[in-house]
Amino acid sequence: MPRPPTTQQFVLDELRRAILSRELAPNQPIRQDSMAHTLGVSRVPLREALKTLEAEGQVVYRPHRGYTVAELSLADLLEVYRLRELLETEAATLAPARAGEEDAARVREELHAVAGAAAHDDLVEMISSNRRFHFALLEPAGMPWLMRMVRTLWDTTDAYRAVYYNSPENRDRVLAEHESIARAFEARDGAELARLLRQHREHAVTALRATLDPPAND
Template sequence: MTAGTTADHALAQLRREIVAGRLRPGQRVRQEEVAARLEVSVAPVREALRVLEQEGQVEYRPRRGYVITALDVADLVEIYALRRLLEERAARAAVPVLDDDALARIALAERDCADAAARGDVVAELEANRRFHFGILEAPGQAHTMRLIRLLWESTEAYRALYYNAPEERERTVGDHGRILDAVRERDVETVVSLLDAHRQRALDVLTAVLDG
């Protein structure tokens, strides 16, 4: 395994641990322990943490090292407000030009998300949820918009896992996705945007309650 591949492996594993809730907001990331679990040196783990730091998922604190970023309500409100602006722009550009292959990928992601929710597999549901949303938003000619959207998604990954740990929210998400998919198939851009806004706001409301609690 090359140095680059080893760092990619470490990055992928750290992402999985954040999504699964094994690394939670405010928790210290012990580089030596991660390296031992992955049977690699500390160097690729440190490189992976630098990538996560650039994304806002971890932050470096003197004398403590890297910790999973802990956001407050104001941070989440700002991030979700930015997502609303950018994702509306992306959806309006993408939905009218989605081809049959894109629609098939979105539909598959919707089914995978529902199946994972039924099993209570949060990690698989989050992965399918991401494919579903980005399948709707991605279109040629908006690389910068999508780069910013991805960055905003990454910065709240640990909190998205908290949201999906509630069975009732997993069930609600399945229903939301079905309605969004129907609107996408109809190329009803206004309804797609409205449903995405409501879906996003529900997540923000739940996360706000978690943080305030």
């Protein structure tokens, strides 16, 4: 696989992958010297990548202590998913009617990519192809400013998806829901697409709520 066009982007991609795969776990300190050595880069692009991840809420900086991987927070998840609902519903309602055959083919291609990654238990690729699937659904709306905001929200919650997809039951549910979502897109039914995507998000939040906020023992 070729490296991204810049060293900083390469480092950013590698850090995101490490967080998704739990090589870097929540609350784990990020040792910059060790990480730079592992990636074969200087500390300059590493620091810039960490600043980007800090802005996304994926790492936390504390003076005199450095960077640590952010702890997963139910409150943060609920806020981000509420914002996603507001923005994505607008795009999903419009996108199918504005989509062409190439857009529909892209949706179906990414649908198969998610299923293939799930079949091979490739969690990182499943998260990546899932993102491409969802953006293939929304981008035909032709709302670039809205999509920039949606991308930022997605960046902040990739670690939560890693937790969600860790369950085979959740992965099976995602694949079944994706098939219904793709059919609504292909039928050019924006209202149904928005409804199914809302349900899709709600199922993820329900499952993650049980993980991030388990009931206290009696």
